[in-house]
Amino acid sequence: MYVLNRRMFQRGKDNNFFWFHEQSNIFFHVKVYLCYIKENSMTVNEAYLIYFSPTHTSKQIAEAIVHGTGIKNILPINVTQQAAGEIVIPASALAIIVVPVYGGHVAPLAMERLQGIRGLDTPTVLVVVYGNRAYEKALMELDAFAIPHGMKVIAGATFIGEHSYSTDEHPIAVGRPDDSDLALAAEFGKKIRKKIETADAMDTLYPVDVRAIKRPSQPFIPLFRFLRKVIKLRKSGTPLPRAPWVENESVCTHCGLCVVRCPAGAITKGDELHTDEAKCIKCCACVKACTKKARVYDTPFATLLSDCFKKQKQPQTIL
Ligand SMILES: Cc1cc2nc3c(=O)[nH]c(=O)nc-3n(C[C@H](O)[C@H](O)[C@H](O)COP(=O)(O)O)c2cc1C
Known part of the structure; x- marks a missing residue:
């Protein structure tokens, strides 16, 4: 045991007591700092998982992200079949919005169905899922929707999903x-959680500019071939199918699965052989859902996309 005296507090190589005293001071300050971080770090205890996903690729990405965050209380808001309605997401929650790309834009029906959602400066993650061609303006459009709707965009990503037009003959x-x-x-989900927890308050949970996300590399020659073929197709006046159809009527069992899966209400129970072209969004949910393969959507675009976008693109994230 040391008996305290003045010499013990004097610096010196051979003064062991002073060395321990100095270290314990450091330990104390580290402990105080850790307590401070814990006290002041942000936590989110619930996640609003918002998605539109007729062929389930966006849904898979959405679920993987939220599981990565480790948040247990998940509130799914599936806008595939109906609009979200009026929902206010608190600032203490995390919002994750995942939608597919149609024609380089957010799928229009998805955008329509998101309109009732509002945040209160809610930390939000924006994700677009595209079929290996390009997502063009989609992520920026989602951002332009989210910010005025009270969401603080803290992360963004682009992922790839099997193209809705992909078939056995024309895989995309x-x-x-x-x-x-x-x-x-x-x-990505894990990193989002870390970003939130390392911020000590809402004002230090910094937003991201999704425009800064890295675009996937696109080889020029296949892109050029694609554009040339699209122009040729348009010039030829070949009519493009306006909706999927039932190829062989005897195969359809009228099970009604296509009716249930259609996000646009374009197929009616009891009249499954007919698709309302005015309502159809060509998402191909009915084609992919049909267990008898009675429904088809054979578009010349599938051939072009399959031929020209063979190189697999990779997901990109920003946070
Ligand atoms: C009408 C329509 C337009 C599409 N446009 C694009 C596009 O511009 N670029 C692209 O890479 N993929 C495009 N796709 C493919 C979808 O983005 C892709 O298949 C996505 O994974 C579908 O999401 P889901 O499975 O959640 O429905 C399009 C699909 C449809 C049905």
Whole structure:
């Protein structure tokens, strides 16, 4: 045991007591700092998982991200079949919005169905899922929706999903999101959680500019071939199918699955052989859902996309 005296508090190589005293001071300050971080770090205890996903690729990405965050209280808001209605998401929650890209834009029906959602400066993650061609303005459009709706965009991402037009003959990004995409989505979720927890308050949880996200590399020659073929197709006046159809009527069992899966109400129970072209959004949910393969959507675009976008693009994230 040391008996306290003045010499013990004097610096010196051979003064062991002073060395311990100095270290314990450091330990004390580290402990105080850790307590401070814990006291002041932000936590989110619930996640609003908002998605539109007729062929379930966006849904898979959404679920992988939220599981990656480790948040247990998940409130799914699936806007595939109906509008979200009026929902206010508190600032203490995390909002994750995942939508597919149609023609380089956010799928218009998805955008329409998101309109009732509002945040209160809610930390929000924006994700677009596209079929290996391009997402063009989609992520920026989602951002332009989210900010005026009271959401603070703290992370963004672009993921790849099997193209809705993909068939056995004309495969486009088949099997995406694959295991590696889903692992990346979960890792992204984990990083989002970390970003929130390392911020000591809402004003230090910094927003991101989704325009700064890295665009995937696109080889020029296949893109040029694609554009040339699209122009040729348009000039030829070949009519493009306005909606999926039932190829062989005897195969359809009228099970009604296509009716249930259609997000646009374009197929009516009891009249499954007919698709309302005015309502159809060509999402191909009915084609993918049909267990008898009675429904088809055979568009010349599938051939072009399959031929020209063979190189698999990779997900990109920003946070
Ligand atoms: C009408 C329509 C337009 C599409 N446009 C694009 C596009 O511009 N770029 C692209 O890469 N993929 C495009 N896709 C493919 C979808 O973005 C892709 O298949 C997505 O994974 C579908 O999401 P979901 O499975 O959640 O429905 C389009 C699909 C449809 C049905």
